[in-house]
Amino acid sequence: MPYTMTISPDFKPDLISGWYIFNTWLQKKIDEKIHIEMVNDFKELASAIDKGSIDLIYANPCDIAKLVREKSFTPIAKPVGTHDEAVIIIKQDSTISEIESLPGNVKIAMTDVPNVNTIGLIMLEPADITPADVETITCSNYITVAKEVIRGKADIGFLLADAFDEFSSLVKKQVKPLITSKIHVLHHALLASPGFADKQKKLQDALITIQNDATGADILKNLEFQSWEAMDNDEAEFLIDLIDTLSTN
Amino acid sequence: MQDMTPQDLASDDFQESVLTFHDGTKRTVLATEIETKFPDGCLIVSQTDLDGVIKHVNKSFVTMSGFTEDELIGQPHYILRHPDMPPAAFAGLWETVQKKEKWHGYVKNLRKDGGYYWVYATVIPNVRNGEIVSYTSVRRKPSANKVAECMKLYPTLF
Structure with missing residues (x-):
């Protein structure tokens, strides 16, 4: 059974083909079957997260708290050269x-x-x-x-x-x-579920070296990133804390 | 922490005060009436250890404070303490975050050059495995009306 990857529904519509191409590259690179399941909105995403039907997710910073603290997802990598403003x-x-x-x-x-x-x-x-x-x-x-x-x-x-x-x-x-806004600290991140735990290392290694070959560099261009950078739990927790300080209640 | 000297200042017109902090440290600060307005859309972000020693600052923190990043890292957060801020405000902050709760407040900060800037500050304890390991503070542009209220209230709290 293939793993399921989803992309936060706020991705730019014209990047959709970029994500499918990225997934094709990723499957080959880490030798795992991964199916992309797009969701239409954040309500549908929340339901998919709750059902436990997601193995990999390119997540909005506001969803990272739930994924990490409630669903035990692990941060893998963050995009370089893009911030959420x-x-x-x-x-x-x-x-x-x-x-x-x-x-x-x-x-x-x-x-x-x-x-x-x-x-x-x-x-x-x-x-x-x-x-x-x-x-x-x-x-x-x-x-x-x-x-x-x-x-x-x-x-x-x-x-x-x-x-x-x-x-x-x-x-x-x-x-x-x-x-x-000129915040410069909020960004999306790719996270993996506990079910993907034994493959996290090879996933992270693949992502942070993606730019080393010409195909990978083109894929990044299609996603409008410069590169992927490894992200650890401390950084995810920092992001979660930041979002917490920004909530208006 | 070094005392401020007139050479640090952007103006010759200043008020001298000696501040005593919670850990007993004393510092002579020189404050001018020059305000730096909080830039629209920006956030000042910093992280401190449990003693309030700065571990991380973002670019907006550096710009607004007038210090360099190297001058800030390793210093107590009270390097920004303005003499117009009542110590009671900070006692409330520590009491709140040590209870693992979020603190909000309007703060007048002191710049390296003696000027000041108002912020709306939020401080949260960073809790890991049930223990507070550090604090994160985010400062954003304050409401002018709220600042005006604080300018009336704070002098009464000394």
């Missing part, structure tokens, strides 16, 4: 140019991506806007967030900064960033 967008023609000028009862369009929403809410704190003050519109993807802002259904929208950067010029003409 959020941006708050507003309509291009808005006269508001700083967070502090937003109304207290602001309406926010957001996806279900937990770290983006956590960072977004933190960036509203200097304006004395708390989660209790806001009305939210949940969107299935980042482009829908932008549309809700463009249509005036939402005052602002929370996006992954990378997603905003990749919007078409047509969208960027209609929305602008109000504030962008």
Whole structure:
């Protein structure tokens, strides 16, 4: 029976083929059968984690606490050259140019991506806007967030900064960033379940040397990473502690 | 820890104070009225050992404090203590985190050059196998209204 790998549902849609190619490379490299099972949203992901049906996961930092502390997953590697940053967008023609000028009862369009929403809410704190003050519109993807802002259904929208950067010029003409995070410490990570324990070492070795051959370097390019770097439990715990400090309660 | 000297400062206009910390250490600090605003979207992150000695700082910590990373690592976190901060605030912090709970508060920090910056700080104990092994502190941009409240409240707590 093949192992199951899933990718946190906040991956960029245009990288999907990159993940399948990565998996093909990985299976050959570590001589294990691995099947990719994509999930549609974070609710579906939580259910899969609870059912114990995942062996490998490229996880959002907000899911790492549950995976490590409750499900005994082990951190294997983290991507180098990418961090999770959020941006708050507003309509291009808005006269508001700083967070502090937003109304207290602001309406926010957001996806279900937990770290983006956590960072977004933190960036509203200097304006004395708390989660209790806001009305939210949940969107299935980042482009829908932008549309809700463009249509005036939402005052602002929370996006992954990378997603905003990749919007078409047509969208960027209609929305602008109000504030962008510069946290530099939050990142995704690849984790393995206890069921994968005896293969963790060869998995980690394969990942951290992936750039040493031309195929591996191309695969990294398709995932938009520079490389994979080994990650240990201490680092995962540090990430978990950081997320804990950022929660707004 | 070294006392501050006028040569460290960005201004000749300063107030001199002698601070006594919880471990009995005394330090002469020189504080100016020059504020450095917390940059939008940034977080200051640090980790200390159980005695509050700095083990890790991020780039924003270095930038906002005015110290170099080398000057910060190995120093007690109270190197940032501003004379306007009531000692009671920090007693509450330690009491809270030693109970394995999260602490939040508004803090006026002292820069190396005598200036200051306000932060909204969160400190959590890093618990491993049931034991506190270190502390993580994250500081973010504070609300101006909350800072104004603290500026009224803190002088009454000495």
